[in-house]
Amino acid sequence: QVQLVESGGGTVQAGGSLRLSCPTSGYIYSTFCMGWFRQAPGKEREGVAFIYTNYGSTVYADSVRGRFTISQDNAKDTLYLQMNTLKPEDTAVYSCAADPGPCWGRRSQTCSGGYCFTDFRYRGRGTQVTVSS
Numbered sequence: 001q002v003q004l005v006e007s008g009g010g011t012v013q014a015g016g017s018l019r020l021s022c023p024t025s026g027y028i029y030s031t032f033c034m035g036w037f038r039q040a041p042g043k044e045r046e047g048v049a050f051i052y053t054n055y056g057s058t059v060y061a062d063s064v065r066g067r068f069t070i071s072q073d074n075a076k077d078t079l080y081l082q083m084n085t086l087k088p089e090d091t092a093v094y095s096c097a098a099d100p101g102p103c104w105g106r107r108s109q110t111c112s113g114g115y116c117f118t119d120f121r122y123r124g125r126g127t128q129v130t131v132s133s
Contacts, residue, residue: 002028002122004096009127016086018129022079022096024122030054033103036070036081037117038092038129047113048094049081050103059103061113064090086131095126 008020020036028034035050049070050059058070069082079096097120099106107114117123 002098004098004122004124006094006096006124006127009094009129011130011132012086014086014088014131014133016131017082017084018086020081020083020094020096020127020129022081022124024077024079024098028053028077028098030074031102032098032100033106033120034072034079034096034098035059035103035115035120036079036094036096037113037115038090038094039126040089040092043092044112045095045117046092047111047115047117050115051079052103054102057103059114063113083129086129088131088133091129091131093126093128096124098122 006022031054036048037045039045048061051070067085071080099120108116
């Protein structure tokens with residue numbers, strides 16, 4: 001049974017940085033699509049960044065490209081999201097997710113950020129990130 005528990009959230013001033021972690025207890029095969037979603041109060045959940053663990057290929061939402069970096073540490077079985085130059089509009093609950101198979105071919109026309117949270121088999125409960133102005 002795969003369990004995803006995020007950590008690393010907190011409150012930071014605009015322009016600051018945070019690194020979120022998502023270790024997996026259980027197993028994540030080398031051919032998983034893993035990613036980060038976020039949901040702000042009153043807004044739709046948004047797909048932020050994704051990585052295909054087999055090739056290390058990544059996908060980013062336009063809103064975070066150039067500021068956020070998704071990465072994996074296979075030795076520690078951990079997914080990371082490095083967030084730099086944070087803005088108040090980045091305030092949200094951030095959740096990690098994993099699903100067997102590559103990331104390409106699962107893009108959605110209906111979900112914000114192009115990926116649907118409910119399409120991922122394993123989903124964490126999230127960690128709060130608050131960016132003050």
